[in-house]
Amino acid sequence: MAIPGQKQLTHLEEFMEGIWKQNPVFVMVLGMCPTLAVSVSAVNSLSMGLATAFVLVCSTLLVSLIRKLVPKEVRIATYIVIIATFVTVVDYLIQAISLTVYEALGAFIQLIVVNCIILGRAEAHASKNPPLRTVINALGMGIGFTIGLFALGSVREILGAGKLFGIPLFGPDFQPWVVMVLPPGGFFVLGAWLLLFNWLDSRKSGVARGEPVEGRVHG
Amino acid sequence: MNATAAPALTSSKAMILTLGLVATLCGILIVSAYQGTLAAVTANKRIALERAVFKVIPGATGMKEFVATTSGIVPASGALPAGGVKVYAAYDQSGTLRGIAAEAAATGYADLVRVLYAYDPARQVITGIGVISMRETPGIGDKIQTDAAFLKNFQALDVSLAPDMKALANAVKTVKHGAKQHPWEIDAISGATVTSKAVGKGINDSARRLLPLLLPNLEKLKGA
Amino acid sequence: MNLHSPRIELRTSPHVVKGLSVERIMFNVVLALLPIAAFSIWQYGLSALALLLTVIATCLLSERLFNYWSGEPNTLSDWSAAITGLLLALTLPPSFPLWMAAVAGCVAIALGKAMFGGIGHNVFNPALVGRAFVQAAFPVSISTWAPAYASHRFTEFIPTTLTLPLMTPADIGPWAKQALDGFTGATPLARWKFEHVATAPYDLLTGAATASAGETSAILILLCGAYLAACRFMDWRIPVAVLGSAALIAWLFQLWNPVRFPDPSFVLLSGGLMLGAVFMATDMATSPVTPKGVWIYGAVIGVVTVMIRYFGGLTEGVMYAILIGNALAPLIDQYCQPKVFGSAGRKT
Numbered sequence: 001m002a003i004p005g006q007k008q009l010t011h012l013e014e015f016m017e018g019i020w021k022q023n024p025v026f027v028m029v030l031g032m033c034p035t036l037a038v039s040v041s042a043v044n045s046l047s048m049g050l051a052t053a054f055v056l057v058c059s060t061l062l063v064s065l066i067r068k069l070v071p072k073e074v075r076i077a078t079y080i081v082i083i084a085t086f087v088t089v090v091d092y093l094i095q096a097i098s099l100t101v102y103e104a105l106g107a108f109i110q111l112i113v114v115n116c117i118i119l120g121r122a123e124a125h126a127s128k129n130p131p132l133r134t135v136i137n138a139l140g141m142g143i144g145f146t147i148g149l150f151a152l153g154s155v156r157e158i159l160g161a162g163k164l165f166g167i168p169l170f171g172p173d174f175q176p177w178v179v180m181v182l183p184p185g186g187f188f189v190l191g192a193w194l195l196l197f198n199w200l201d202s203r204k205s206g207v208a209r210g211e212p213v214e215g216r217v218h219g
Numbered sequence: 220m221n222a223t224a225a226p227a228l229t230s231s232k233a234m235i236l237t238l239g240l241v242a243t244l245c246g247i248l249i250v251s252a253y254q255g256t257l258a259a260v261t262a263n264k265r266i267a268l269e270r271a272v273f274k275v276i277p278g279a280t281g282m283k284e285f286v287a288t289t290s291g292i293v294p295a296s297g298a299l300p301a302g303g304v305k306v307y308a309a310y311d312q313s314g315t316l317r318g319i320a321a322e323a324a325a326t327g328y329a330d331l332v333r334v335l336y337a338y339d340p341a342r343q344v345i346t347g348i349g350v351i352s353m354r355e356t357p358g359i360g361d362k363i364q365t366d367a368a369f370l371k372n373f374q375a376l377d378v379s380l381a382p383d384m385k386a387l388a389n390a391v392k393t394v395k396h397g398a399k400q401h402p403w404e405i406d407a408i409s410g411a412t413v414t415s416k417a418v419g420k421g422i423n424d425s426a427r428r429l430l431p432l433l434l435p436n437l438e439k440l441k442g443a
Numbered sequence: 444m445n446l447h448s449p450r451i452e453l454r455t456s457p458h459v460v461k462g463l464s465v466e467r468i469m470f471n472v473v474l475a476l477l478p479i480a481a482f483s484i485w486q487y488g489l490s491a492l493a494l495l496l497t498v499i500a501t502c503l504l505s506e507r508l509f510n511y512w513s514g515e516p517n518t519l520s521d522w523s524a525a526i527t528g529l530l531l532a533l534t535l536p537p538s539f540p541l542w543m544a545a546v547a548g549c550v551a552i553a554l555g556k557a558m559f560g561g562i563g564h565n566v567f568n569p570a571l572v573g574r575a576f577v578q579a580a581f582p583v584s585i586s587t588w589a590p591a592y593a594s595h596r597f598t599e600f601i602p603t604t605l606t607l608p609l610m611t612p613a614d615i616g617p618w619a620k621q622a623l624d625g626f627t628g629a630t631p632l633a634r635w636k637f638e639h640v641a642t643a644p645y646d647l648l649t650g651a652a653t654a655s656a657g658e659t660s661a662i663l664i665l666l667c668g669a670y671l672a673a674c675r676f677m678d679w680r681i682p683v684a685v686l687g688s689a690a691l692i693a694w695l696f697q698l699w700n701p702v703r704f705p706d707p708s709f710v711l712l713s714g715g716l717m718l719g720a721v722f723m724a725t726d727m728a729t730s731p732v733t734p735k736g737v738w739i740y741g742a743v744i745g746v747v748t749v750m751i752r753y754f755g756g757l758t759e760g761v762m763y764a765i766l767i768g769n770a771l772a773p774l775i776d777q778y779c780q781p782k783v784f785g786s787a788g789r790k791t
Contacts, residue, residue, distance in 0.1 A: 070237055071229040078241050085245035089252040096259035099267050103352065162609075175543075175611040178356065179579035188554075328756070359582055410586070413756075 011136050018141030024117045025148025025190075026197040031117045034108045035149055036186035042165050045153025046146065047101045051094060051109060053142025055086045056118050057135060060126035064134035067127045079122045080113070087113045117145060148193075155189050156180045272307045275337035275347040276318040279309030285440065287432040292439045304429045308440045309337075316441045318346060321429055325421035328413040330354040332363075336373070336422055338430075340437050343379035344402075345422065353414075360414035369408045369415065377402035378426045385431050393419030465562070468727075469522035471676045475667040476529045476722065482663055483656040487537035487589065488596025490604040491656050497541045499528030501548030509557035523562045527551055530570035530722055533657025534715060534762070535577075538589035538615055540606035543581050547573040567769045568726045571762050578762070587615055588630060588653045593622035630654055631713045632758040641705050647712035658715040668721035677725045680734070684741020685720035685748075686711055692749050704753065716748060719761040729769040736772075736779035743775075744768040 009017070024030045034052070039045045059082045070078050091109050094102045102109070112118070121141055126134045157163055160181035162174030179185045273279050284295035286303040295305060307320040319340060324333040333351040338344075350364050363369055381388045389403040393416040396409035407415035483491045506524035510517050518524070531551050535544060551573025559565045578585050589601045603612035630653050631642035647661060658664075672679035693707040710716070724730060724744050731740045744764045751760025 066241070070241075071234050073229055074234045074238055077238060081238070081241055081245055085248050088249050092252045092256040092260065096256035096263065099263045170609055173607075173610040175540075175581065175584075175606075175609060177580040178359075178582055179576065182356075182579065184579060356582070410583070 011133070014133060014136045015140040017137060018139075018144035019147065020144070022141070023144045023148060023197075024141055025145060025152075026194060028117075029194075030120065031115045031145065032190075034111060034115060035152065036183065036190065038105055038108050039149050039152035039156055039186060039189075040160065040181045041104075041157040041163075042150060042154045043101065044104050045149035047094065047098075048105055048108065049142070049146025049149040051090045051105075052112055052115060052117070052145055053139070054090055054093075055083065055112050055115075056121060056142045056145075057138045058086045058089075059083045059118060060121050060134050060138040061131055063122045063126040064129060064131045070127075075127065076119075076123070079119060079127075083118050083122070084113050117141060151193055152186065152189050155192075156185055160185060268307070271335050271349055271351060272309055272320045275320055275335055275349045276309040277347075278311050279317040280312050282307050282309045282320075284308075287429055287436070289432065292433070292436045304425070304432065306429065306433065306440075316340075319433065319440065321425055322351065323418075323421035323425035325417040325424065327353060327355050327417035328360050329356065332414060332417040332421065334363075334418055334421060336425070338378070338426075338433075340434065342375070343377070343434075345373055345376040345378055345426075348373045348418065348422075355411075355414050359411050362408050362411050363414050363418055366408050366411075368406065372399070372405045375402065376405065376422070378422075378430060380430055380434060384434060387423070387427055387430065391419055391423035391426060465523070466521050468676045469526055471671060471674060472526050472722070473522055473529065475671050475676075476526070476533070476657075478667055479533060479657050479660075479663055479718075480529060482660055483533065483537070486591040486596075486659060487601070487656060488593065489599065490589070490596070490601040491537050493541060493600065493604060494535060494537065494539060494544055494656060495529065495532045497544050498532035498535070498548045499525055501545045502528035502531070502552050505549045505552035505557070509552065509561075513557070513561075515561060518562055521562060524552060524556075527556070527569045527573075530568075530657075530718075531573050533718060534570065534574050534655050536585060536588050537591075537656045538587055538601040538603045538612075539584060540603055540612045542606065542608040543577055543584055546580070547577040549573075550576040563728050565728055566773075567766055568723050568729050571723060571766055571769075574762055575766065584612055586633075587612070589615060590619050590622050590653070591659065595622075630758065631709075632752060635705055635709070635713070641709050642713065644706075644708050644712055647709070655715060655718075658718045661712045661717045664717040664721055671721075671725075677721075678730070678737055680737045681725045681730060681741045682720040684738045685724050685745040686716070688742040688745030689716060689749050690745075692746050696749070696753065710749060710752070714752075714759045715761040719748075719765055720744070723761075724765050724768060729772060731772045731776045731779065733776055733779040733781060735781075736775040739775050739779065740768050740772055743771060 018024065020027075022028055025035055031052070034048055038048045059079070062082050063079055066078075087110060090112070094105070094109060121138055125137050129137070154164060157165075158169060159177045160179075161176050162168055162170045168174070177185070180189070269282055272282050285292050285306050285308060286295045286299060287306055288300055288303040292306075299305060304321065309317045309320060311317050319338045320335050321338065322333060322335055324331050326332070330353065332353040332355065334348045335351055336345050336349075337347040339346045348370070353361070353363075355361050355363070376391065377389065378391060379388045380386065387403075389401065391403055391405065393405040393407050393412075394400075395412070396407050398404075399406035405415065405419045407419075480495055484495070502524045503519055507517065507519055509515075510519075528548055528551075531547055532544065535547065551569045554576065555567055555569030555572030556562070556565045574585075584603070587603065589603075593601075601615070602618050603615050606612040631647060634640045634642065668677070668682060671677040672682075690707040690711055693704070693710040696704040697706060720741075724741065731737050744761075744767075747764035747767055748760045751757060751763060757763075
């Protein structure tokens with residue numbers, strides 16, 4: 001980000017921000033509402049992730065294009081109008097593609113509008129950067145969010161239904177872990193993934209610097 | 220728009236102008252998205268509905284939507300009139316009426332359980348159910364879709380009308396597992412009694428309202 | 444001159460040192476649980492034995508692994524993981540598949556204990572955390588019961604015990620019918636709730652009723668609890684408060700509507716209330732420490748248990764009642780701090 005004194009990121013670094021270093025699910029722990037609610041199956045997670053990514057890329061692009069024209073007093077209102085527009089568009093698109101997915105995601109499609117990742121990106125990144133850089137960053141964030149959702153959704157579908165993408169993995173006698181498709185399962189799996197990510201992260205940076213790593217505080 | 224770049228206080232005019240322009244642009248986007256997807260969405264909804272109806276009425280290949288009201292049966296169009304009940308008449312290839320499907324809903328363990336039931340007017344029985352939507356506990360409440368013994372209740376569930384054609388002769392009732400004695404009773408799934416009861420209550424409520432409107436005007440569906 | 448003349452030591456009081464260490468308390472709890480475990484093996488045979496061994500082994504193994512990963516010293520020798528395993532196994536149905544039991548044991552240690560930082564830091568009773576998890580994950584298996592005193596119980600397993608990992612257990616019905624004629628597979632609590640049949644107190648006292656592996660005999664549990672309380676390894680106030688408040692509220696309900704609500708003795712003797720009150724509510728890390736707080740804590744558990752049983756969707760409420768009590772324990776302690784002598788009336 002264009003903070004004075006900070007080195008400008010290359011395009012690749014900008015893209016990788018959202019996938020690893022600033023992953024919305026595992027690092028920033030943002031947008032937990034859809035993450036926990038819809039990640040009961042791999043298909044649902046992927047659709048939700050892609051829908052969010054679509055809204056993220058389109059709205060941040062538009063915000064970045066008009067960033068110099070919008071008075072700062074009404075910028076949040078403008079962003080929300082733009083985000084809401086693309087959410088509505090995505091809502092129609094999903095209905096047109098698959099009603100099954102639409103019904104499975106339910107109100108959470110409309111709720112993308114209040115997903116803090118999108119408003120956060122619009123305010124913190126798109127309003128200060130040129131369109132190309134913005135789109136690259138948003139694409140990384142969107143893919144990172146999709147990966148996060150998919151990581152949750154696939155584990156929950158495997159344990160909760162014995163399937164992945166609806167394909168049975170263990171045969172007809174599989175005993176589903178009912179809790180995994182219920183809300184508590186979302187928290188359990190998210191906790192496990194956060195544990196893994198933090199462990200990997202602390203090991204990586206610990207090895208790099210050869211010193212114990214302090215616990216990181218997420219803002 | 221250049222005025223907005225002024226460093227000091229932004230004028231109200233500029234703010235209104237910006238928001239107005241953005242809103243207009245967004246409006247155009249939404250309308251075009253709506254127009255672009257309308258055909259596909261309508262087709263999707265139609266297919267989903269047909270699939271659900273054909274599942275509960277085997278052998279049907281076509282269907283028409285009607286609304287049963289106190290003043291007779293009319294083809295469905297636009298908003299549902301007050302007191303009207305939507306029914307789906309299913310026909311086979313030769314155009315004969317195979318059965319009638321209608322929706323029933325009642326609160327289960329977690330949320331509304333919505334089912335589609337098939338009604339056979341000739342025998343005055345319900346011949347099958349299919350779940351439209353529910354949020355019952357997986358592994359317990361959702362057995363109403365798979366439990367063979369439970370689904371057997373709906374092979375010929377008696378919903379015949381009383382002689383005055385105003386009410387059901389016997390209210391559909393969900394009874395404890397293994398206690399079914401009459402053809403209008405539903406044998407509950409043991410361990411999923413609440414959901415089983417919701418299905419029974421939903422069907423009873425819907426049949427009680429719908430059938431007195433439907434049966435006197437049945438000819439209208441047969442010819443259609 | 445005698446070289447071994449007694450040396451005089453000068454020390455301040457206390458002079459009598461009685462080593463009341465964690466290990467000693469925990470070891471005695473294990474001792475007190477052994478008769479209950481033995482009785483459950485006598486009732487359910489090989490399956491109960493396998494269940495106990497599996498859960499204890501998973502708990503010990505998980506504890507060791509988490510110690511290793513977190514770089515903590517080995518805490519297997521303090522017996523606490525063994526107690527968690529024993530208690531957890533005793534609250535599971537005897538026909539519970541072993542692989543699910545292993546999941547329960549692992550979750551009990553991981554989510555119930557290691558996550559909070561090990562022994563003494565846990566907020567909830569680890570055994571109950573494990574049980575709550577499998578209750579939510581495998582609701583069918585955890586409410587499938589097997590008959591006690593089946594004729595071949597020492598030579599063959601209950602068929603569901605040996606279910607392959609991740610697989611659904613077979614229907615226990617045919618086996619149970621053949622093992623014990625007229626077996627319905629419903630616990631006394633379920634029979635009361637759904638069929639309005641109260642089981643005779645004699646059956647509940649001696650363990651002839653359908654139940655989890657270790658909750659069948661109220662007499663045995665009370666005797667073992669009395670041993671612990673007598674040796675002061677356990678706060679006797681907690682079980683007294685739990686059982687007393689449950690009995691009191693059950694008695695009030697029965698006064699109000701004797702047809703709908705059962706006798707207080709049925710409430711006390713059925714399900715897991717005895718085992719929970721004596722062995723789980725009394726867990727030192729998760730119960731209040733102030734004398735007044737202990738009474739409130741026990742009363743909360745007793746009342747919530749009866750409320751869940753009477754008005755909830757589940758037939759049994761002890762597990763959630765104790766977990767709720769655990770969650771409230773720090774708060775209860777905060778409001779029950781004893782006043783420092785002389786500080787009364789002083790305004791701050």
